Amino acid sequence: MLVVPSFLPGPFAYASGAGTGHPTARRMTDSAASEPPEDRSRIDGELLRRIARRDRTAFAELYDRFSRPLYATALRILNDARESEDIVQEVFLALWEKAAVFEQERGSAFSWAVTLTRNRAIDRIRQRKRRTELLSASSPADLGYADAGGGDDSAEALVFKEKAGAVRAAVAGLPAEQQRALQLAFFSGLTQQEISEKLGEPLGTVKARIRRGLLRLRETLSRRT
């Protein structure tokens, strides 16, 4: 059985309906915090199916749910607000165009959207940087959790922060070397070998840390459901 962490897809909690006026969006906003975890993935999938039928309201609703974590991911990878917005824009256009090919059995809509975002951001950073610059730009020391969006007190922002806090707590519970391996694997755009060189550890050790870290993260997050 697929284990979907309780905060996933977190953007359920961000849904505000603002700007759409759609009653469904408003209802989801009000109930976002209390949405049963098992419903979240299903609702996202339903929104994608409506988007496949060219439902703009569903598109706006999905934007409210996904845009923050996707943008935060792109920004963490690219460290450039304008480029990160471009990436998010590309991803939502891709969701609009490709919603019909989405298969819920292969993973959640949120996971799909994160993968699209991450791949595009990494492609872009690889295009714009030489490999040596890429290596130096992904310092493990730069893995702090300094918030950049502290001034936004909207309901969506607050829920986002709450979910982010939960994930960070789970990550913080991992041994430091596993945290570093996972962060580099997810945000750096480096290959296995490059991560190994960056950490100064044998490739086999790095692979083992990624495996153990991810399995433990899965276990920790699933306990929250």
Next chain:
Amino acid sequence: MIDERTEEFAALHAFDLLEGAEKVAFEARLAGDPKLQALVRELRESASALAFSAPVAAPGSGLKARLLEQISGSSQAGSGAKLLPFRLPTLIPWAVAASLAVLAAWLGQNLLATRADADALRLESRLAQLAQRDAENRLAAERIILGQEVRNSGQQLADARQQLADTANQIVAVNQHAAEIAQQLKTQADLAQFKIATLSSMLGNSPQALAVAVWNPARQEGLLTVEKLPALAKDQDYQLWVVDPKYKDPVNGGVFSVDPDGVARVQFKPDQPITSVVKFAVTRERKGGVAKAEGPFVLLSQ
């Protein structure tokens, strides 16, 4: 049961860190393993959760509007415009301004549409590149695997041929060995049937004369070796006789002479088939021998 190495591949796959043949091989296994598919889904969901570990940030407020405009394909401009009374002199500057505004709006809209088209084209291009790269990787991996299989098959065929040749050689060697053993057995059997007899002198003037006769009943022939037998006159020969109870008289084994040292070594073959040898005898006869012994006995076996 999924082993640690497979879990490792699944974790790397969740971060899209597998490459080349490793990736193709894992995806091939993944396609046929529902349990592994479930693990990969869970790990990818967990990996996606790391999106929340990025510093909190939100896109600009205009992005949503731009997106909605892009997907709508057209704006609803001008739907709520008010109609004003026509006052030509005073409205000319306004008309110019309005025209400029309309022009600006039109240009802006074209710009957005162009940007959307460019974004869509860029997206399609990137998807096509990814698909092409994936296909190339798959083809390369399949080519490598196929080449390896062909090489393996060729090697197996060569090994099988070599084994066949070795086996044939072994069969030839075994047959040859068996023939040698059979020959040895036959020789041993023949030797067992050989009759060896010592002939002693019957002459008073050469008591040291001695002869040995070896008889091979299978081949009906024998070998006679003589030493210290006196030389004969030119008109005389020694004659060998084989005594077989089957015949009334001894059977002629042939004539021979000795060298000045009294030595002779002759191969003999009796005139009649011999069933059983009782004795060998040597007589002194006239030159050329006789059909029935006439002269005195020179040697006689025990």
